[in-house]
Structures are given as structure tokens and as C-alpha cells.
Amino acid sequence: MLNYCIRLSGIKDGNHEYSFVVNNQFFDAFEQSEITNAKFEVIIILKKEGKKMNLSFNIDGIITNFNCDLCASALEIPISTSLSIILQETENEMEDTDEILYIHPNQCEIDVSHLIFEVISLAIPSKREHNSESGVQCDKEMMVLLEQYAEKEEKIDPRWEVLNKLKDLKN
Numbered sequence: 001m002l003n004y005c006i007r008l009s010g011i012k013d014g015n016h017e018y019s020f021v022v023n024n025q026f027f028d029a030f031e032q033s034e035i036t037n038a039k040f041e042v043i044i045i046l047k048k049e050g051k052k053m054n055l056s057f058n059i060d061g062i063i064t065n066f067n068c069d070l071c072a073s074a075l076e077i078p079i080s081t082s083l084s085i086i087l088q089e090t091e092n093e094m095e096d097t098d099e100i101l102y103i104h105p106n107q108c109e110i111d112v113s114h115l116i117f118e119v120i121s122l123a124i125p126s127k128r129e130h131n132s133e134s135g136v137q138c139d140k141e142m143m144v145l146l147e148q149y150a151e152k153e154e155k156i157d158p159r160w161e162v163l164n165k166l167k168d169l170k171n
């Protein structure tokens with residue numbers, strides 16, 4: 001696993017910028033990942049004002065391992081997303097929320113790999129289809145083939161008819 005840590009202790013007030021590259025190796029580390037082929041650039045700004053800290057994420061990249069839901073051929077999904085989160089110091093065990101990440105007062109760094117993974121995963125569109133907007137159209141030949149295959153599947157296989165008759169005899 002690569003290092004996706006941001007230093008928290010001993011930093012001055014103001015903005016601190018970090019940049020990370022997220023690639024296939026990163027997604028390999030997450031077993032539940034739907035993404036296996038992708039490349040992202042992640043810019044994180046840590047803003048510190050006394051005890052107040054805030055992380056803002058800017059994530060841009062492209063996923064290349066999905067197939068189109070309509071024509072089943074390869075699809076490129078560009079993703080551009082951002083997130084802002086408050087870092088709150090606490091001595092108590094607290095459950096993180098969408099807006100607040102709890103850290104220990106003496107915590108010297110924070111691993112942001114899970115956050116990056118979550119932000120990217122949430123940005124995957126539910127519809128994975130080619131469209132005219134992106135200038136990439138569906139593969140028409142593939143769609144015809146898929147349709148023919150679906151029609152064949154619908155026709156009743158004669159072997160099933162025999163099985164059904166046997167079942168009837170048993171009853």
C-alpha cells in the first residue's frame with residue numbers, strides 16, 4: 001500500500017496542499033472495489049486555523065474497467081468530484097459522520113486512503129452507458145448480437161419440455 005498520509009502535528013496555520021496519484025495498485029488494496037482500472041489525481045488542502053482543521057478533496061480521473069449496460073462494450077467513465085470535511089479533535093470514541101472526522105488530540109497524521117476510496121466509489125454513476133454527449137456511441141453491432149442472444153434464450157428448450165412431462169408423471 002502506498003502512503004496516503006497527511007501530517008497533522010507541528011503544522012502552521014494556513015493552507016497546506018498535498019497531491020496524490022491513485023491508480024490500479026490503490027484499488028487492488030480494497031477488496032470490495034468495483035474499480036480495477038483507473039487513474040485519478042487527488043489534490044487535498046488541509047486548512048488549519050488554530051484548533052480548527054478542515055480537509056478539502058478535489059478528485060479528477062477516469063475509470064476504464066466498466067462495460068456499457070446497453071452494448072456491453074468498453075466504457076470510459078470520467079469522474080470529477082470534491083468533498084470537504086471537518087477534522088474535530090476529541091478524547092472520546094466518536095462515530096465519524098459525513099461532515100466530521102474525529103481525530104485524537106495527539107494524532108500526528110491521518111491516513112486518507114479510505115476517504116479517497118469512498119469519495120470515488122460514491123461518484124460512480126448508476127447508469128453506465130455510452131451517450132451522445134460524450135461523443136461515444138454504443139456499439140450497434142454488439143447490440144444486434146445481444147438482442148439475438150436474448151431472443152434465443154426466450155425460446156423454450158425442448159429438453160425442458162421432456163423434464164416437465166416426467167415431473168407430471170411422478171405427480
Ligand SMILES: [Zn+2]
Pocket residue numbers: 068069070071072073129130137138139
Ligand atoms: Zn454502449
